[in-house]
Amino acid sequence: MNTAPQAEPAAAPVRFDTRIAVLLREDLAPWQRLNVTAFLVSGLGTQVPEVIGEAYEDADDVAYLPMFRQPVLVFEGTKETLAAAHARALSRALPRSVFTSDLFATGNDRDNRAAVRAVGTADLDLVGLAVYGPRNGVDKVLKGARMHR
Template sequence: MEVVEVTVEPGSGPVRFDTKIAVLLRADLEVWQRLNVTAFLVSGLGTARPEVVGEPYEDADGTPYLPMFRQPVLVLEGDKETLVRAHARTAGRDVALSVFTSDLFATGNDRDNRAAVRAVPREGLDLVGLAVYGPRNAVDKILKGARMHP
């Protein structure tokens, strides 16, 4: 995947990215679950694809803050079948993918989370969310049929 450097000066107008970060959540999740799943799904993206992270922030007093993604994160929703189709569409595409399964609500740490995912074949994962990052057109095709989160 080509890394594109984007420099934005305040007030210089809108920026269009050739990549997209998107989270797809199962529509029947509780509000706290949606927030938790979203946070977990995007948490590894900056490590796996460092180009998605911008520069650190600083306020007018010089207080430093952590960097954030350099582009918006779209949050969509769909039913279980929409998630299964989106997951299947990632195969063979140059995208970064994270998954959250229903089993992870019963675990309390990273080791157990990884073991829960590893115990189930790809086609058998009970997906409640996924995050994908990659070329805009590939992400759009993967997420076809999903709708914007309300």
């Protein structure tokens, strides 16, 4: 008789019907890409709480903050690709955040908001866009963008 413990069946891969995506302008410096990505995704959890998973805890019972429950896909594209994606995100009324080139010259949230507020929608000099929504809707918003390398 075999008394070896039986391995538990492999868990089925988790598939999400939603997508979190960031689109960055392709001409950003590496530090800018990281900074813009961090800023863009920071607002999603406050406005779309279902994207946040459970808190983490290590084997020594040290607690850590919860994070997104699903991957964040990062894309890149031209200035024109970003403008088109922004327009499509607006037309689909998807939750979104923007980062404009003006924000590189500010140093706090108040000045960031004022810099965006000072420019009309069509004239925003976008360097980054984050969007959340149904997979197919987000995919259509990102048409023409390529995965970040």
